[in-house]
Amino acid sequence: MSETKFKSSLFLGCIAPNRYPGIExxxxxxxxxxxxxxxxxxxxGCCPAPGAFGSMDILTWxxxxxxxxxLSEQMGLDCSVLCxxxxxxxxxxxxxxxxxxxxxAKVNDLLKLADMQFKGSIEIRHVAEQLYTDxxxxxxxxxxxQPLNGIKVGIHYGCHLLKPGRDRKFGSAAFSTEVPxxxxxxxxxxxxxxxxxxxxxxxxxxxxxxxxYKIDFALDMTNEKLKNxxxxxxxxxxDVCPFCHLQFDRGQLEIKEKFGDSYDIPVLxxxxxxxxxxxxxxxxxxxxxxxxxxxxxxxxxx
Amino acid sequence: MALESQVLNLNKGLVxxxxxxxxxxxENISVCYQCGTCTGGCPMGRRNALRTRKIMRMTALxxxxxxxxxxxxxxxxxxxxxxxxxxxxxxxxxVIIALRNMATRQHIVPKNFLATAGFIYQTxxxxxxxxxNRALRKKLGLTAEPPTTHMYPEYIPGxxxxxxxxxxxxxxxxxxxxxx
Numbered sequence: 165m166s167e168t169k170f171k172s173s174l175f176l177g178c179i180a181p182n183r184y185p186g187i188e189x190x191x192x193x194x195x196x197x198x199x200x201x202x203x204x205x206x207x208x209g210c211c212p213a214p215g216a217f218g219s220m221d222i223l224t225w226x227x228x229x230x231x232x233x234x235l236s237e238q239m240g241l242d243c244s245v246l247c248x249x250x251x252x253x254x255x256x257x258x259x260x261x262x263x264x265x266x267x268x269a270k271v272n273d274l275l276k277l278a279d280m281q282f283k284g285s286i287e288i289r290h291v292a293e294q295l296y297t298d299x300x301x302x303x304x305x306x307x308x309x310q311p312l313n314g315i316k317v318g319i320h321y322g323c324h325l326l327k328p329g330r331d332r333k334f335g336s337a338a339f340s341t342e343v344p345x346x347x348x349x350x351x352x353x354x355x356x357x358x359x360x361x362x363x364x365x366x367x368x369x370x371x372x373x374x375x376x377y378k379i380d381f382a383l384d385m386t387n388e389k390l391k392n393x394x395x396x397x398x399x400x401x402x403d404v405c406p407f408c409h410l411q412f413d414r415g416q417l418e419i420k421e422k423f424g425d426s427y428d429i430p431v432l433x434x435x436x437x438x439x440x441x442x443x444x445x446x447x448x449x450x451x452x453x454x455x456x457x458x459x460x461x462x463x464x465x466x
Numbered sequence: 467m468a469l470e471s472q473v474l475n476l477n478k479g480l481v482x483x484x485x486x487x488x489x490x491x492x493e494n495i496s497v498c499y500q501c502g503t504c505t506g507g508c509p510m511g512r513r514n515a516l517r518t519r520k521i522m523r524m525t526a527l528x529x530x531x532x533x534x535x536x537x538x539x540x541x542x543x544x545x546x547x548x549x550x551x552x553x554x555x556x557x558x559x560x561v562i563i564a565l566r567n568m569a570t571r572q573h574i575v576p577k578n579f580l581a582t583a584g585f586i587y588q589t590x591x592x593x594x595x596x597x598x599n600r601a602l603r604k605k606l607g608l609t610a611e612p613p614t615t616h617m618y619p620e621y622i623p624g625x626x627x628x629x630x631x632x633x634x635x636x637x638x639x640x641x642x643x644x645x646x
Contacts, residue, residue: 178594182599185603186606205613209591210592217582219563219566220575220580221632227632231628277627279624327544327545371543371545372539376576446605452600
């Protein structure tokens with residue numbers, strides 16, 4: 165166990181705590197092993213979903229996101245997020261309100277109804293980005309007790325962590341929107357192999373409310389990505405977004421029912437892959453909640 | 467014939483619509499030179515009628531009614547590839563979001579979006595907890611309810627007041643016929 169060097173609040177969102185709690189548990193435990201303490205953000209809710217809420221009413225989206233940010237401001241802590249969609253809502257709204265006093269005033273009028281006020285005093289971070297930037301590859305490598313035996317990983321970055329690039333301030337080529345490398349590097353220090361595949365940066369298809377509106381369009385995109393990954397023989401998909409995670413995991417069942425295509429490729433959030441490498445058991449990582457069983461992958465690791 | 471009627475419709479009111487979209491986050495529409503980079507990179511447009519370039523042109527031309535009634539504006543998965551690649555710094559994704567906001571105010575909004583608003587109004591979450599998940603959370607050493615509005619429901623009235631004050635719940639009620 166390493167001493168705590170970084171402390172922030174943990175914004176859970178909806179899908180991780182309420183559908184894939186293994187993502188929540190593994191993220192908290194693995195981060196702790198790396199000196200990153202993630203504290204409960206009491207009373208937080210939906211980010212709210214940028215596709216659903218931003219599309220209906222920008223001001224409602226900003227106000228509900230700002231309510232979550234205020235909870236972390238009240239604790240005096242930066243806020244860590246483990247979902248790309250939540251990251252877009254909280255990061256974008258935090259920056260917009262910091263930069264635009266008129267918008268901030270409008271949002272603060274609404275926040276009075278919840279007895280809160282947005283100050284602009286904290287930063288919003290994605291846990292994956294914190295692991296790469298603050299903790300560093302060396303420390304992640306040093307935490308590995310069960311190397312992943314060169315398993316072939318199809319990495320899915322997801323959209324809203326990196327894009328739109330002009331709104332982000334990562335300042336490193338590893339976070340480029342067209343050819344990012346930070347997650348590939350973080351996977352490879354665990355002893356796994358990131359395998360390149362066609363249209364790796366393509367969207368999972370679920371965002372923007374499309375999963376709910378026209379699920380066939382959303383699944384068609386997911387199907388294309390899974391086909392491209394299966395062609396290079398990946399052992400699993402690794403993501404950093406619970407919504408993409410749901411789309412790849414649950415989506416495989418839906419794709420089989422609707423289109424008849426079958427893949428059976430296990431899907432892991434990075435926290436779960438890191439947990440396996442840090443020697444945690446599949447039970448501790450909540451892998452049993454996944455629609456696609458992970459046994460084939462575990463056989464190759466242990 | 468159709469084109470002719472659209473050209474004749476380009477009056478001041480329609481140009482105001484373009485400015486309205488620009489103010490709502492779709493800046494630089496007027497400098498779009500129709501290169502098609504947005505449509506070329508769009509993964510959703512490969513499988514349906516979504517043509518981002520066409521939406522940008524229709525917005526610049528002020529074709530408000532056609533845009534707000536079109537299914538296509540709801541097809542975008544908001545992946546921001548078009549926005550990232552646009553050589554003129556137009557923000558096509560944000561244009562589409564601004565158009566969706568306007569459509570919503572005219573009560574043109576898909577049911578699944580309103581359903582998400584309903585879940586948040588009731589629970590604070592767009593995807594609330596369930597019994598199978600509670601059992602798994604306990605097995606993982608987590609609390610049955612996460613430390614969110616689920617564990618601290620005293621925060622839900624604040625969420626509800628915001629949703630009511632922006633008028634979104636009134637739109638939901640009007641579209642759905644009174645359901646909250």
